[in-house]
Amino acid sequence: xxxxxxxxxxxxxxxxxxxxxxxxxxxxxxxxxxxxxxxxxxxxxxxxxxxxxxxxxxxxxxxxxxxxxxxxxxxxxxxxxxxxxxxxxxxxxxxxxxxxxxxxxxxxxxxx
Amino acid sequence: xxxxxxxxxxxxxxxxxxxxxxxxxxxxxxxxxxxxxxxxxxxxxxxxxxxxxxxxxxxxxxxxxxxxxxxxxxxxxxxxxxxxxxxxxxxxxxxxxxxxxxxxxxxxxxxxxx
Numbered sequence: 001x002x003x004x005x006x007x008x009x010x011x012x013x014x015x016x017x018x019x020x021x022x023x024x025x026x027x028x029x030x031x032x033x034x035x036x037x038x039x040x041x042x043x044x045x046x047x048x049x050x051x052x053x054x055x056x057x058x059x060x061x062x063x064x065x066x067x068x069x070x071x072x073x074x075x076x077x078x079x080x081x082x083x084x085x086x087x088x089x090x091x092x093x094x095x096x097x098x099x100x101x102x103x104x105x106x107x108x109x110x111x112x
Numbered sequence: 113x114x115x116x117x118x119x120x121x122x123x124x125x126x127x128x129x130x131x132x133x134x135x136x137x138x139x140x141x142x143x144x145x146x147x148x149x150x151x152x153x154x155x156x157x158x159x160x161x162x163x164x165x166x167x168x169x170x171x172x173x174x175x176x177x178x179x180x181x182x183x184x185x186x187x188x189x190x191x192x193x194x195x196x197x198x199x200x201x202x203x204x205x206x207x208x209x210x211x212x213x214x215x216x217x218x219x220x221x222x223x224x225x226x
Contacts, residue, residue, distance in 0.1 A: 036217075042219060042220075043116075043203050043217035044155070044203070044217045046214045046215075046217075049213075049214055098160065098167075098207075098213075099160070099168065100215060102155045
C-alpha cells in the first residue's frame, strides 16, 4: 500500500470502555449529518444520522450529538467491542443538496 | 436483502488499457453515486445520478473517466485509457433521492494500474 498519505487521527480505547469520536464541520448551511464505519477491505457502513433540528439521536450502542453553535458532531459508542475497530467517517450534507461531504476519518483501535 | 453489488472486486491492468467498473444499486433506490478512495485524498465523489440521469459530474477527474446508467439497476464507470494514478478503490453507493439521507455503499472495486 501507499506509505505516504492522510494521517488519520487515531483513538485507542480499552475494550468495554466508551468511545467518543469527534468531528468538526465548517459549513453552517449543513443540515444533515451522518456517521459511517469502514472496516479494512470493506465499504463504508451506515451507522447513524441526524438532522439539524435535533441535537441528539440514539441507536443501538451508539449516540450522535450535534452542537450547531460550535459546528461539532460526535459519535459515542458504548461498551466498545473488538468488532468496533475501524475507521469512522463523519459526513455532512448542505441544505437542499444530496451530496455528502466526508471528513478524513478517525481510526478506532480497541485494546484487549 | 442484497446490498449494492459491485464487480469486479479486484482489477489489475496495464497502463493504457480500458477499465470498466460495474454497479447494481439496491432495488428501489433511485440515486446512485460513484466515489474514489485513496490514502492521499480520502473519499471523493466522482458523479451521481438521479433516476438514471447524471446530476453532478464535477468530481470526474478528466475526460478519461465516463459513467453511464442505462437503467435503474445498472451503472458503469469507465476509464480509458487508464493510468497508474487511477489506482484506488472505487465505491458505488445508492439511496432514495431526497435532501439529506443515508447512502449505502457497495464493497468497492480495488483497481491497480501498472
